[in-house]
Amino acid sequence: MNGARDWRGLLFVAPFMLLYALILVFPLFRGLWLSLNRVDLFGDGRFVGAANYVRLANDPIFSTALLNTFKVTLMIVPVLTVLALLLALALNNAGRGAALLRGIFFSSAVLSVTIVTLIWRFVLAPDAGLLGEAWKAAGWQPLAFLSDPHLVLPALAITTIWWSLGLPMLLFLAGLQQIPHDMYEAAALDNASRWTTFRRITVPALRRTIVLVVMLQTAAQLQLFGQSQLLTAGGPSGASRTAVLFLFETAFGRWELGYASAAAEMLFLLILAVTLAQYWATGRGREASGAR
């Protein structure tokens, strides 16, 4: 490969690289710079070094928001992954009924967060909601999903799982259709049970898809925002305030752009760390299973 050909190759990727640099790399560094300043939305500010980060470290509202974010992510990702996998297994056939059900289960994914939260408010509201009425009909006291500090995060998790089920299900369906059918035939000839077939053939073959789903969903749910803002406004008493809602309130409600940028950088680093940790852990798992 000579030098001239290298330059021609660069020309092909240049439009993408320029756009990437403009809308991703530049804002990343700009955000980093803003986080080192006490600055409002109109640019009036001054350099304060790490002061915003020190403030964040001592801010109980931010630490609660981070904790809430991790809790709700832990509530969502495992359940979502298992449910999506089960649905994909159930609907992985060529019948019309399965196709219809695939469409129905995917349909929630096309709704906007506003519609999703509106629907779930009607379900979860204790006084006139669907669950509240069902509870009352059974003679029980309705659960205050939207105002009990112990129930708001599960409420956000249920809403999000319902909304987000479609894409992981499709990914698993795509993964299932990649598994050669003769492996299942061989298992059937060996009289392997359905559980053994699932454990020994399906799960190992889907390992990459599972990792992909877990990593994508972890990164997505660590940025959960709309459900928290619209369903509970972060309440009660901050019990459902997530990290992104915190930085939205800080930037646009309080005009503290520097402080919000510092929170955004912290969140970015945390998402990066969690994603890399998952990647590392699953890579080690693969190596270990390969060694066996």
Place this chain on the structure above:
Amino acid sequence: MRRLLPLLLAALALGSCARGDDRTHIYLQRFFGECGAEYGGSTDVAKAEGECGIMTALINRFNAENPDLSVDVNVVAWPGYPQLTAQMAARDPPDLVTMHEGVISDYAAKGLLEPVDAYLAQAGISIARFTEASRQGVTIGGRAYGLPWDTHGGLFHVNTALFAKAGLMKGGKPVLPNSAEELIAQARQFQQRTGKPYLLQSNVGDPAYAARNQYSYMMAQGAALFPDARHIRLDTAEGRRVGAFFRRINAERLGTLNMDTPAAIAAFVNGEGGIYPTGTWMIGSFQKEAETPGRPLYASYAVFPYPRLWGRPLEFVSGHAWVVPARQRSPRQRAAIARFFRFMAAHNFDWARTGHIPAFQAVLESAAFRALPHRADIAPLAAIGRPLPTNVQRQSAIEGIVGEEMAAASTGQKPVAAALASAERRVNELLSQVN
């Protein structure tokens, strides 16, 4: 064909030309919702209903009466400040904007709003014509930063049928308390006789409710909420008294705990409780229910300002105003804004049909206003209403913090003293960061 094509193109280009638009354009940005489908072509203001309908018909009417002007309207989702802030940061703000009076100080302090004294003078509007609450709401450092358009605040919306059942009607009017102890006693009596909650409260996702209670009853006790523009004082004897009172209401289950705003509205409309403390903006909807035979609220609705529980009858209020973002404008545009101000001032009564208190003293005292349902009962709000000091910035964010903490205190999730201390710390930290 080769000759025909250029001819066709030329005809198309000429056909696309319109007459030059020599009208003066002003760009108006507002909230209050979008109702173009119902009122898009309406100029009959008297027939319009609700905030959105009346506002849309008013602007249509202004455009119809001023053919040399064109008000181009952009409707934003409530409250629209993130968009406005972005427009200002991009140095391309609208000419006229609807703004809550508590937000004016944020933009005025940065020189992003023009003082409107010159526009008011050109429109022939004297500040002395505003009500006290409206005058205070738009004046910063002796200069007016907006045309006040209304005063709005908390009201006790009352189900009189349930009050009658509870034995709390006298001379055709609901008996409202005159002290905190009286309220507790009446609430217990109401609950015993009707089996329903005395207060329907929107405690979920509505920090404004708890903040309004805290501000109003601390002000009534003479507490200085903001000793200066950079500090709030909540953790005081007055603050604890108010916090403990609302906590007691909830501890005794005299009010609902788990309702958000739509649930509380639905409960009130369906006759599920005695009083719904919410704003002026709900009067129109509730009155409509009260005039519809067969509805649970039929002929059973009254409304009053928050009752005095301690000290003086004072209440926290805010208001809507028309503000003028700072930018380059032609003399014709400036004259157009003055004409818009004059028109809106002349139609302040139409706006008062929404339920809000008019910004002009003459409208407030007019027979037409008093003849509207319940307006004589709520008119005192203009005199007893007090906005927060206009030199305090970030009032919207402060309301969110105070409301969040006090809602936690009243629903028993936090001790009152801890909530007050936390609110005070958070607000003071926020104000210390204002550049």
